[in-house]
Amino acid sequence: MRMNSVALLVALAGAVQAQTYTPTAENLAARQWFEDNRFGMFIHWGVYSVLGDGEWVMNNRKMSVAEYEKLAPQFDPVKFNAAAWVALAKSAGMRYITFTTKHHDGFAMWGTKQSKWNIVDATPYHKDVVKMLADECHRQGIKLFVYHSQLDWHNPDYFPLGQTGHSSGRPPGGDFNKYLDYMDAQLRELLTGYGPIAGVWFDGMWDKPNADWQLERTYSLIHSLQPAALVGSNHHRAPFPGEDFQMFEKDLPGQHTQEFSSTSVVGSLPLETCDTINRSWGYNSKDNHYKSSRELIQYLVRAAGNDANFLLNIGPRPDGTIQPEFVERLHAMGAWLQNNGDSVYGTRGGPVTPRNWGVTTRKGNKVYVHLLDWQDEVLALPKIDGIRSARLFPAGATVETQQVGGATLLRIPAAERDPVDTIVELDLGG
Numbered sequence: 001m002r003m004n005s006v007a008l009l010v011a012l013a014g015a016v017q018a019q020t021y022t023p024t025a026e027n028l029a030a031r032q033w034f035e036d037n038r039f040g041m042f043i044h045w046g047v048y049s050v051l052g053d054g055e056w057v058m059n060n061r062k063m064s065v066a067e068y069e070k071l072a073p074q075f076d077p078v079k080f081n082a083a084a085w086v087a088l089a090k091s092a093g094m095r096y097i098t099f100t101t102k103h104h105d106g107f108a109m110w111g112t113k114q115s116k117w118n119i120v121d122a123t124p125y126h127k128d129v130v131k132m133l134a135d136e137c138h139r140q141g142i143k144l145f146v147y148h149s150q151l152d153w154h155n156p157d158y159f160p161l162g163q164t165g166h167s168s169g170r171p172p173g174g175d176f177n178k179y180l181d182y183m184d185a186q187l188r189e190l191l192t193g194y195g196p197i198a199g200v201w202f203d204g205m206w207d208k209p210n211a212d213w214q215l216e217r218t219y220s221l222i223h224s225l226q227p228a229a230l231v232g233s234n235h236h237r238a239p240f241p242g243e244d245f246q247m248f249e250k251d252l253p254g255q256h257t258q259e260f261s262s263t264s265v266v267g268s269l270p271l272e273t274c275d276t277i278n279r280s281w282g283y284n285s286k287d288n289h290y291k292s293s294r295e296l297i298q299y300l301v302r303a304a305g306n307d308a309n310f311l312l313n314i315g316p317r318p319d320g321t322i323q324p325e326f327v328e329r330l331h332a333m334g335a336w337l338q339n340n341g342d343s344v345y346g347t348r349g350g351p352v353t354p355r356n357w358g359v360t361t362r363k364g365n366k367v368y369v370h371l372l373d374w375q376d377e378v379l380a381l382p383k384i385d386g387i388r389s390a391r392l393f394p395a396g397a398t399v400e401t402q403q404v405g406g407a408t409l410l411r412i413p414a415a416e417r418d419p420v421d422t423i424v425e426l427d428l429g430g
């Protein structure tokens, strides 16, 4: 009787184990690196950039594959300068780049051998920009993640169709398993020919949420080729086994400000949230709704206070240049991080949960209180014990604190407040 239940338990544990993904030590170290570095550059760039109307233009304008393929001969980014792009990311204080290797239009930004629908074979440029970018990232010490769309509006084997891509004119009857083989073969190329890849940022599974994506097969392929590569997917659901970070789009974790993330749950993996500088991911020549540098810096700080990274997007122009409105804001963020970065990099979400007035971050025995939107002289926090000193960061002026009942009061005269972020560093000693 007893033996039987033990045997049952062993069998159950085995079954659970089969579905449990155990990250390697180097993967766990990479997760820590990811959380410590907090700020990355998202780049949406592809043949769609030619039309200057965002990365969804094929679907939005109901273009057929044949019509859309005419964009490739027009995509000739002669001014693309990988060194300058990577240097721009670094000057913004960004520590990694997530690049669209393949978006929903299926176009490969590297010289894939799986299809001629790629930048080397189908454009007059004939160069492998993923290779150029990867080499430059490695040279300048920035990590490279690859964005990869599981949704594909171009490949005839992406069938049955999901919620999008219905005007592409592909004949019905493709073989989805063949498509998944194709995707894995492309991922194998990216994970073997381009040096260390920091991670894979999947997107598009939401197009066919109930299809058998064979995630375990794809995820274990990635981890077998590069164990430290962090897998994440923009599916807006709780993480699946084999994923190493969880992402939120245009949303701080758990805030549910976007309709598509209303059901997302914050799990225990490292978190990342992404957003745009204007309102477009891919280059959009008419979109001039730029966020201010202040808003972008505050978003980065709020992300850190929510224990999340911030992946901020640029959509370069089709000639390979980056518009001045983006460059200007990135430089402003970099300048701010030069002075204040110690309160962001290497931190985790702090002891006070995010509030309307701002957030807290922590690192070792230091707590950083970030006042982002606070007009009054005194701020009351839930009581923080053991404060040895409180000072403005980085300037150093002492901040008066007072413990009153269940609260810790900070007094910051108006003259000492910073319109972007007033940072108070609390030293908890110990």
Ligand code: JFZ
Pocket: 055, 056, 203, 204, 206, 234, 235, 236, 249, 260, 274, 281
């Ligand atoms: C996706 C892409 O479609 C978009 O082009 C861009 O790359 C962005 C970063 O990711 O956008 C999404 C993904 C999921 C939903 C909405 C937009 N969704 O689930 O509603």
